[in-house]
Amino acid sequence: MTCPIPVSKRSKWRFGIRTFLVLLSLIVVAIVVISCATVDRVIVAPPSIPGATFVGSESCSTCHEDISKDFKFATHSRQLAKGKNAEEAGVGCESCHGPGSLHVESGGKKGTIINPRKSPETCFQCHLDKRAEFSLPHHHPVLEGKMSCADCHNPHKGNMIKGGGTSFDSANETCFQCHTKQRGPFVIQHEAVREGCVTCHKVHGSVNDKMLTERNQNLCLKCHFQTQTIPGAAYIGGGVNGSGAGGHEHSGDWASATCWSSGCHEAIHGSNTSAHLRF
Numbered sequence: 001m002t003c004p005i006p007v008s009k010r011s012k013w014r015f016g017i018r019t020f021l022v023l024l025s026l027i028v029v030a031i032v033v034i035s036c037a038t039v040d041r042v043i044v045a046p047p048s049i050p051g052a053t054f055v056g057s058e059s060c061s062t063c064h065e066d067i068s069k070d071f072k073f074a075t076h077s078r079q080l081a082k083g084k085n086a087e088e089a090g091v092g093c094e095s096c097h098g099p100g101s102l103h104v105e106s107g108g109k110k111g112t113i114i115n116p117r118k119s120p121e122t123c124f125q126c127h128l129d130k131r132a133e134f135s136l137p138h139h140h141p142v143l144e145g146k147m148s149c150a151d152c153h154n155p156h157k158g159n160m161i162k163g164g165g166t167s168f169d170s171a172n173e174t175c176f177q178c179h180t181k182q183r184g185p186f187v188i189q190h191e192a193v194r195e196g197c198v199t200c201h202k203v204h205g206s207v208n209d210k211m212l213t214e215r216n217q218n219l220c221l222k223c224h225f226q227t228q229t230i231p232g233a234a235y236i237g238g239g240v241n242g243s244g245a246g247g248h249e250h251s252g253d254w255a256s257a258t259c260w261s262s263g264c265h266e267a268i269h270g271s272n273t274s275a276h277l278r279f
Contacts, residue, residue, distance in 0.1 A: 047114045047122055052099040057092040059104055070157040096122050096155070116155070117148045130204050139205030151177070152203075172197050186270025190277055192223065193269050220259045 061068035071077050076096075094100055096116055103113040116122035120142050124131040134143050141147050152174050153160050161171055175197045176183040182193070192199045200219060201211045208215040214222075260268045265277045273279075 046095045047098040047125075049098040049102060049112070049114065052102040052112075054094050054099045055101050055104055057094070060093045060097075060100060063108060067156045074155070074157050075160040076155050117150045120149050123149045133202070133204035133206075136205035136207055138207070138209055138211050140203070140211075170196075175203075182269045184270050187272045188275050188277070189270040190268060217259050220265075224259075 057068070096114070098114040100113060103109070106112050114122060120131075120134075133139065142149065149155075161174065172183075172193070182197075197203065200213060202208075202213055203211065206212060212219055257264070259265050263278075267274065267277045267279050271277050271279065
């Protein structure tokens with residue numbers, strides 16, 4: 001027969017366990033706080049080049065003066081720490097291009113420095129989430145080598161996104177470099193295009209066809225909520241008694257098609273003839 005633990009001893013035992021767990025939690029929190037206090041930036045191991053050593057960003061500016069001048073105001077400049085020791089830790093030009101001694105000694109010979117335009121892996125060492133997005137079923141062909149990150153981003157100047165920040169061009173201009181048909185001009189333009197391509201598209205990759213953020217009419221209903229009809233209710237620009245947008249009951253259409261298919265609103269970027277974005 002087993003002897004039960006006295007109540008007093010059980011209380012002491014539970015108190016001891018709770019005390020141990022509290023102390024353990026405090027130790028973990030202290031380690032995290034100390035780590036955050038001593039490191040105020042993301043530490044990423046820079047690319048390696050056999051036989052090369054770090055020379056510092058000042059050596060790069062000797063030949064690449066224009067890039068260095070603009071880089072001071074670039075989003076990526078937040079990574080830049082002053083002093084050669086910081087460069088040896090992998091911060092600055094060489095954090096993306098690798099150690100530059102061989103490149104300097106060869107007078108800028110190709111192949112002696114890493115060119116991220118040739119491979120996205122340098123970008124992915126920080127942007128891990130984008131690597132995952134490019135692996136989704138529908139994506140821009142960056143992993144296939146048909147595009148590079150630099151086709152849409154400028155890592156050396158400004159806001160990184162071409163057309164972003166204080167640029168006079170809209171961010172859509174980056175997309176229109178390739179998607180010229182979507183540029184227009186249209187007599188009637190879809191307002192979503194004016195808001196930005198990213199209103200409807202996930203620009204790196206998506207599980208949905210055409211890299212859409214939603215696969216069905218839910219994409220349109222984020223803005224066009226008035227097309228949802230309830231008998232007896234009135235809708236903005238959509239009539240009354242459940243007539244829906246444009247005097248048409250939509251709910252029956254959604255079971256077999258999307259808003260932009262089956263001969264409906266197929267001119268989703270803009271139309272020259274129809275205010276309802278029909279061809």
